[in-house]
Amino acid sequence: MAVFTKVSLKEARELLRRLHLGELQKLRGIEGGIENTNYFVTSDQGEFVLTLFERLTAEQLPFYLHLMKHLAQAGIPVPDPRADQRGAILHTVCGKPAAVVNRLPGQSQLAPQAAHCAAVGDMLARMHLAGRGYERQQPNLRGLPWWNETVPVVLPHLTPEQADLLGAELAYQNHIAASSAYTALPRGPVHADLFRDNVMFDGEQLTGFFDFYFAGVDTWLFDLAVCLNDWCIDWATGAHHAERAGAMLRAYQAVRPLAAAERQLINAMLRAGALRFWISRLWDYYLPREASMLTPHDPAHFERVLRQRIAHPLQA
Numbered sequence: 001m002a003v004f005t006k007v008s009l010k011e012a013r014e015l016l017r018r019l020h021l022g023e024l025q026k027l028r029g030i031e032g033g034i035e036n037t038n039y040f041v042t043s044d045q046g047e048f049v050l051t052l053f054e055r056l057t058a059e060q061l062p063f064y065l066h067l068m069k070h071l072a073q074a075g076i077p078v079p080d081p082r083a084d085q086r087g088a089i090l091h092t093v094c095g096k097p098a099a100v101v102n103r104l105p106g107q108s109q110l111a112p113q114a115a116h117c118a119a120v121g122d123m124l125a126r127m128h129l130a131g132r133g134y135e136r137q138q139p140n141l142r143g144l145p146w147w148n149e150t151v152p153v154v155l156p157h158l159t160p161e162q163a164d165l166l167g168a169e170l171a172y173q174n175h176i177a178a179s180s181a182y183t184a185l186p187r188g189p190v191h192a193d194l195f196r197d198n199v200m201f202d203g204e205q206l207t208g209f210f211d212f213y214f215a216g217v218d219t220w221l222f223d224l225a226v227c228l229n230d231w232c233i234d235w236a237t238g239a240h241h242a243e244r245a246g247a248m249l250r251a252y253q254a255v256r257p258l259a260a261a262e263r264q265l266i267n268a269m270l271r272a273g274a275l276r277f278w279i280s281r282l283w284d285y286y287l288p289r290e291a292s293m294l295t296p297h298d299p300a301h302f303e304r305v306l307r308q309r310i311a312h313p314l315q316a
């Protein structure tokens, strides 16, 4: 888990008072998560999550926090950032930018069935449509420019075979990004990291999407591809799981049918989604940060997913 910054009871108590969220009863560091410091905070008014942002800056954060508020107001089940009496939703704790949101009910479903994948597909499409009225702009900060910047940093750590694959896939994605089909893809605010551990369920009922701190304006298809690569694969091999992928795609398209350019580029975006997380996991693995409890994710997993996506494209 990641508690990069320790928050004292006194600081938590003062923050709750500033936000009129009642008297602190309990403060507990959260296991899981590798990006930010997270605490569950219990007060006499309910349960909240306090996040201290370790990498994102006070300039970048309003995009995410206001997006969550926008989506919550549109009826999408996402955490709603709490404001102080001046209406500010970005706070400062221990000298770091911080937010307090409501704790979502439910639990992660780490072994999803087709019904869970359908629920994610349905809500993802609803979220994309709900994001259309959101006016703030910020690119996906883990998009192509970041891949181009980061690949040279991780390459020296790889075997020649891995370096060939990484280099070739990056060249392919630069080529795709310059194509007219790519330019035609519909875009808007996307979550961009909607893995199994960022969705809550109560049984088969989806109760929330959270962890919007990799969100950005990007193609809707990339967001869908990230979900397919995590929810709808065989975990051990990274191979496509036809039943779960079919369920997610049908549910997504029942809300928002894919456009022609999206059908054309779905395999390229599945590869892009695998590449994005292979690079970030390599980066986290070989250039780690200090944290009191931190388990880096396995980069080899997304190397396998990428190889699968290249060898076995989806049939239209």
Ligand SMILES: Nc1ncnc2c1ncn2[C@@H]1O[C@H](COP(=O)(O)OP(=O)(O)OP(=O)(O)O)[C@@H](O)[C@H]1O
Pocket: 002, 030, 031, 032, 033, 034, 035, 036, 037, 038, 049, 079, 101, 102, 103, 104, 105, 193, 197, 198, 210, 211, 213
């Ligand atoms: N709003 C919320 N409601 C309920 N639980 C939450 C909420 N936000 C975070 N959590 C819990 O905290 C854990 C860690 O949060 P999160 O996944 O956002 O970590 P992170 O370090 O910010 O991101 P990452 O997943 O990218 O490493 C989650 O797995 C979940 O159990």
Ligand SMILES: N[C@@H](CCO)C(=O)O
Pocket: 034, 035, 193, 195, 277, 280, 281, 297
């Ligand atoms: N979902 C990412 C972690 C960063 O949110 C991964 O599995 O690599």
